[in-house]
Amino acid sequence: MFTNNDINFEALKRKAYNGRWATLEDGIIPLTAADPDFRTAPEIEQGIIDYLKDGYLSYGPFSGLPEFKKSVSDHFNKEKQGSFSPENVLAVNSAAQGMFLIASYVLHPGDEAIILDPVDFLFKKSVETAGGKVKLCPVDKETGDIDFEKMVSLINSKTRLISICNPHNPLGKVYAKEILIKIAEIASDHDLWVMSDEIWSDIIYDHRGFHTYSSVSEKAKKKSFTVYGFSKSFGIAGLRIGAVLCHDQDILEDFTERSHFNSTIEGVSTLSQIAASVALQKAKPWYREFLAHLQSNRDLVYQLLSRSEVLTPNLPEATFVAFPKINNGMTSDEFAQHVLKEGKVAVVPGSERWFGKGAEGHIRICFSTSKEIVEEGIKRIITSF
Structure with missing residues (x-):
């Protein structure tokens, strides 16, 4: 239910705005806005359809x-x-x-x-x-x-x-x-x-x-x-x-x-x-599977970044975003611009604009996507230096 094959990338490129697939050039992986890449639960889709059947809004x-x-x-x-x-x-x-x-x-x-x-x-x-x-x-x-x-x-x-x-x-x-x-x-x-x-x-x-x-x-x-x-x-x-x-x-x-x-x-x-x-x-079973997938991705992000010299990972207790520390002396904005240009990965810089003065020296990575996208995105970030 939460594999790479379950993601409709063409739909995302048409509909996923707010710094995500629909707003970026082809070939760039967005690990930016905290929004899932997976379609919503089938129970929710059916619930909307059922509500519309009598024709009254x-x-x-x-x-x-x-x-x-x-x-x-x-x-x-x-x-x-x-x-x-x-x-x-x-x-x-x-x-x-x-x-x-x-x-x-x-x-x-x-x-x-x-x-x-x-x-x-x-x-x-x-x-x-x-x-x-x-x-x-x-x-x-x-x-x-x-x-x-x-x-x-x-x-x-x-x-x-x-x-x-x-x-x-x-x-x-x-x-x-x-x-x-x-x-x-x-x-x-x-x-x-x-x-x-x-x-x-x-x-x-x-x-x-x-x-x-x-x-x-x-x-x-x-x-x-x-x-x-x-x-x-x-x-x-x-x-x-x-x-x-x-x-x-x-x-x-x-x-x-x-x-x-x-x-x-x-x-x-x-x-x-x-x-x-x-x-x-009705969609709690879907949600529980989603949560298990996210926890697996959280652990994966931590493991991959732990092998990196450019970032020191954190292990979040909640959310589906990581907030690793930058180790190479770059500012948050410089780091984000570098990985966008050289690695074709979009991340959110820990700049004052997004998180306040205390966020500098970090980037935010969203991992609410497939294991394959997470692995490829982190690999590109690390190897861009």
Whole structure:
């Protein structure tokens, strides 16, 4: 199901944008955007077809279809130690949109938000779009550990929000319950909001446990939002479907109102919600095979890079991206440009643009593809020097 023969490269070259097959010259291997090369689960395809059979594509409830809200809450409660009800779920147009809506809800112009460094660029972008100011809290690039002393020192009268990425992109770190409780205590002591981006929480290796942030303590439930999406675990990025979860119903209702999800101004495609619901209800066997394939690829990337002198690999606990360290003195941008030109492989540089100042000296490699593509891509990177 996840072999090289299962990849439709012609379809990818027509449809896979965002720095992938459809945007690059023939002959270049894209190990860039975190999106699978495999077609989505057959159960999802059939679910979309079945929904269309009666010929109606009407408006759904503004906050989300009942089956969508229930499937998301059930998934969090069974798989992520959650305690959500369907009413705690709001359907949004992707996890990324959820992040932007939360920043806009929490921050006024001039307010400050603490984000991790390095971390995906959308954290910084969402704060700045809301008129807020970013404060960077360092994360150890080898261990993923958060510098809590620095985090507390960043808090002042303008601070409104702490945003975390769990599992962490690009480091692949899964934060334990004890770490999340500590974040909740800091937030509670200073009356801050917390946003936990958990879009990667389905892609976790070695049977490691995961705790959704807002369920680790009573303090974590207060003034917190959780963001979730389906693009990583089920390969439906183009359907633009995600969720915002919040235990406090009054807060979520106010958030829904102020984000314009209480009328036809906003709202999510019913077709996308059906696809997501089917994914969680019927496509778990496909997902489990996908996860096993990804863990095998993770181990393969680590083994191949361990033989290299130009890169030192990390072993991510989660996500399907690796974040190896550059050893030859090149900057991240120089390295990425070199392997693109000489090796015909596209990777994401660990530059400030993509991950913040703390990412320099690394590249990000996506391995959500076939074993053959991974092997060829890593071989080209190593032999291009």
